[in-house]
Amino acid sequence: MVYVAVMGYGTIGSGVAEILDQNRAQIAAGAGEEVALKYVLDLREFPDSPVADKVIHDFNILLEDPEVTVVVETMGGLNPAYPFAKACLEAGKHVVTSNKALVAAHGTELLKIARERGVNFFFEASVGGGIPIIRPLYRCLKGEQIQEITGILNGTTNYILTKMDKEGASFEGALKEAQDLGYAERNPEADVEGYDTCRKIAILTAMATGKEVNYEHIYTEGITRITDVDFRYAEKMGTSVKLFGSSRMSGDQVHAWVAPVMIGRSHPLYAVSDVFNGILVKGNMLGTSMFYGSGAGKLPTASAVVADVIEAVQNAGQNVPLGWTGQKLEIADMETSAHRYFVRVAGKAADRMAAVERVFGEVETIELDGMDEFAVLTEKLSEADFKEKAVCLDADCQAGILQMIRAEL
């Protein structure tokens, strides 16, 4: 019998308890022995829940119990998740987490401790919820040179952008609906400003390169300045706008960024809608592979946690190398990354196109009826070049830029 403790009986933690109970036979068959929940660490009591008799409030009880060999961290945040996870690893227990903030901030250190103690720190559920992506990177794609990972990694923003796209909703209206449905938090900043996606692409980049990534070095732009007018243009162009977390490796250079991107119907991520996530991985031998599914939610995320518990039990007494070392990755300056740009310009195209073409060269023009503005789609330019040209268009040519969205068309 293997005994597990769950720290944090919120949405994911209660899902883990439910799956450990409901899929007991399946889990035992996978793990090679019975896996039982022994403790649930939480500040609260849960008198009417199936784990009522397992609730503890003192972390030291599970830390000092030699029977507990696997600890699940589903508290979220860094404090006390970080000191608790670290103490468990140092005590020779496996730690499984769904906490992307913990992995992005302290992954390198926690993986090092796990290696030194001959245990494991697993975090499949920290990116893409129930979608298998971490394990494919360190197992199935082990022989690949990863050239790109691009994903829709946040279900809340994808839901909001889908509402704006399919129903013409405003950002504020779609956000309110996402909050009413429980997808978005009352304080939605982490999702809508792209911070959640930033931590997830940092983790994927570390897994792909084997190096530590400082997520604060990843250029991060959220969706708060995307408007219903942008989607009116997108509709006319047969495109959509999605929030991408992307990392692209070329030689020694790695660009990693989070930003809304305009994509066409032929893009594999175009059809990833509502709260779903999708992740493209390009390998030098594999070509492109796509992972799709539920990127959040109680049972899908808890399912990924439970799979990690099984992996930990299967590897009792040995550390599984995930390939993420302490070597630091230098993220290339965003100014050197190149994109096409969808640009909305104030005024009538007839009056302003000459100035726009003087600055950007040949562009595609898109006009909407009854608008005192128009849009253009530029050729591929570096961010630095784009900024220089935008300043020129704004200042010298008196043609104000109303919006810029990177485009992959």
Ligand code: HSE
């Ligand atoms: N807030 C996240 C999302 C939860 O919307 O995708 C899963 O990490």
